[in-house]
Amino acid sequence: MTEHLLTQSLSMIMVSAVAVGLFAALRMPAAMGYLLAGLAIGPYGLNLVALGDDTLFLAELGLIFLMFMVGLEFSLSTLLAARTDVLLAGSLQVGGTLATIAAALWALGLDPRIAILLGGAVAMSSTAVAMKQLAEQGEISNQHGRFALGILLFQDIATIPLLVAVDSWSRQASVDPFDLVVRLGLAAIALIAVSIIARPLVRTVLAGASKSRSNDLFLLAALFVALGAAYLAHLAGLALPIGAFIAGMVIGGSDFQHRVEDDLRPFRDVLVGLFFVTVGMQIDLRLIVVFPYAILAWCAVFLFGKALITFIVGLLLRRSAAVALRVAVILAHGGEFGLLLLTLAMNSGLLTSEVGQPVLIALALTMGLAPVLIQHSAALVEHLVGDRRARVAAAEDALRTTSESLDQHVVLCGCGRVGRLVATAFEEAKIPHIGIESDLARFKEAQRQGHAIVHGDAAHRRILSAAGLAKARLVVITFDRHSAVERILKFASEQQVAIPCVVSTADDHDITALVKAGANVVFPENLAAGLALADQSLLLCGLTQEEAGRIVTTLRAELNPELRERVGI
Known part of the structure; x- marks a missing residue:
């Protein structure tokens, strides 16, 4: 028995490592790697690992820690501060998607419970995938990035009542509104109760563990809170992840939030990975041949139907067509919580394999496609909203007008926080320059501060040509795309x-x-900040400016020796 479990565990870890490594090299989400690993080793693949109670228990632990970490990040103050993007936009997007999909499926003859569940699964997008890709593109602080983040936050919260519904309906042979209302009421009461009663108790326990200065004791206390809350929720007739979410909320916003998050993140990452592996083990790709049109139809629902509803929500909230469409493309895919809802429903018998598998496969496919869609969303929106050539031409005219009188000037690409500081230095030194910024909010902020700047995308050859690139003495690039x-x-x-x-x-x-691409000097901000901090720390430790400078100079010379003359620090 022990040898069998060890063999299964090694198979899961080895195949997961290979798949996640492959997807990381392709800059694809790790969740897709875990799904692929599950497909490979599951009963519909090489059949190396059986989907038994032990595997499902590990997956359920992953759900507990996932919802616990979501609770940690949940803050009432954050919701109120961004109430338009989170509460209003999020509720319209989730509610509109759920209602539209559920109504269509109900009209097609599906059980109302299944219709609502599938509508909720479609409404959810992947926070991890969307935020990671937007962060890599440097667009989280942009208008469309903030709008998408607000909707994603509401989607995470909206999972809670859907989990309650799945738990309730899996115990009933038909729709029982009273039972659902009772369970939702229990969840609300539990939320209020822990806010009043458990919050000081839990924080006292964590404070005591922290005062002991034992990292092991603090970690055990945090684990006890997460698992204990899940168990108490189970005793109260609620799903385990709901209790974990409530426990996370209790700790969220406290002095211990970040420490608990850092300590438990490795548990969450590994166990959530195992959850995705078990989901992959349940996906039967043979059904692509059996239900090809159903899978294509569900892909269309995720990619086009959901995007259309999100676009309409953006327009209703008076966002520009470009921003609304950009957010619609960013959210046009399935997410982890959609996988969670579908898997729980299928495991409980609420959702049959014939109905659930096509949705599951379509969700996984769109989730894998999401990074590519988000990466090219700007170009897609340019083609769909307005005349791209007219916009580029307008930017060219503005640039030519500004750069006509310039010679031996600097072309500054990007005027965010770093770019504005560089522009200020040029102004103090009386060095002629021209800034180019594609993000409207950053452009307006730089313009408000009086910098010489035009609105356009510096990655376009014609824009750079209009900025007088041929006459420039230097190009400075301050963004990270x-x-x-x-x-x-x-x-x-x-x-x-x-x-x-x-x-x-x-x-x-x-x-x-x-x-290799042609940069004369590369300025890594992490090294610059680290060496500047080291220099100040050495001075505060009593070293002279000369001694501190010598140490920092030596460190600077040792960093990236093969590129020593090309690294600016």
Whole structure:
């Protein structure tokens, strides 16, 4: 028995590591790697691991920790501060999607419970996938990024009543509104009760564990709170993840929130990964041949139907067509909580395999497609909203008007927080320059501060040409979109006299690639901040300016020795 469990565990870990590593290299979400691993080792693949009670128990632990971490990030103050994006936009998007899908399925003859459940699963998008991709593109703080984040936060919260509904309906042969209302009431009462009673108790326990200065004791206390709350919710007739969510809310916003989050994150990541593996083990790809049209139809629902509803919500809240469509594309995929709802419903017998499997497969496919869609959402919106050529031409005219009188100037690509500081330094030094910024909010902020700037995308050859690239003495790039940076470097190197380029990047991971692409100096912000902090710390420790400078200079020379003359710090 022990040998069998060990063999299964090794198979799950080995195949998961290979799949996640492959998807990481392709910059795809880890969740898709875990799903692929489950497909490979499950009963519909190589049949290396059986889907038994032990495997499902580990998966359920993953759900507990997932909802606990969601609760940690839930803050009433955050909701109120962004009430339009979270409460209003989120409720309209989730409610509109759920109601539309449920009504259509009910009209087709499906059980109302199944119709509502499937509508809720479609309404959910992947917070992890969307936020990771937007962060890599440097767009979380943009208008469409903030709007998408608000809706995603509400989607996470909306999972709670849907989990209650799944738990209630799995125990009933038909729709029982009274039972559902009772369970929702129990969840609300539990939420209020823990806010009043359990909050001081839990925080006292964590405070005591923290005062002991024992990391092990604090970790055990946090684990006890998460699992204990899930168990108490189970005793009260609620689903285990709901109790974990409530426990997370109790700790969220306290002094212990970040420490608990850091300590439990490894447990969550591993166990949630196992949950995705078990989901993959339940996906039968043979059904693609059996139900090809159903799977295509559900893919269309995720990619087009859901996007249309999200677009309408954006327009109703008076967002521009471009922002509304951008958010619609960003959210047009399935998410982890949709997988959670479908899997729980199928395991409880509420949802049959014939109905659930096509939705599950379509959800997994759209989730894998999401990073590509988000990455190219800007270009897609440019083609669909307005005349792209007219916009580029307008930006060119503005640039040519501004740059006509400039010669031997600096072209500053990006005027965010870093770019505005660089522009201020140029102004103090009386160095002629022109800034280019594609994000409207950052453009307006730079314009408000009096910087010489035009609105446009510096990654376009015609925009750079209009900015007088051929006459420039230097190009400074302050944003961190790798593909766009490489295009700008290529355009600068193609001039009659190659223009030197300085690139600011968030960290030192891409230094070699950027230098090969043509950057003369790469400025990794993490190294610059670290060395500046080290210099100040050495001075406060009593070293002289000369001693501290010598140490920092030595460290600077040792960093990336193969690129020593190309790294600015």
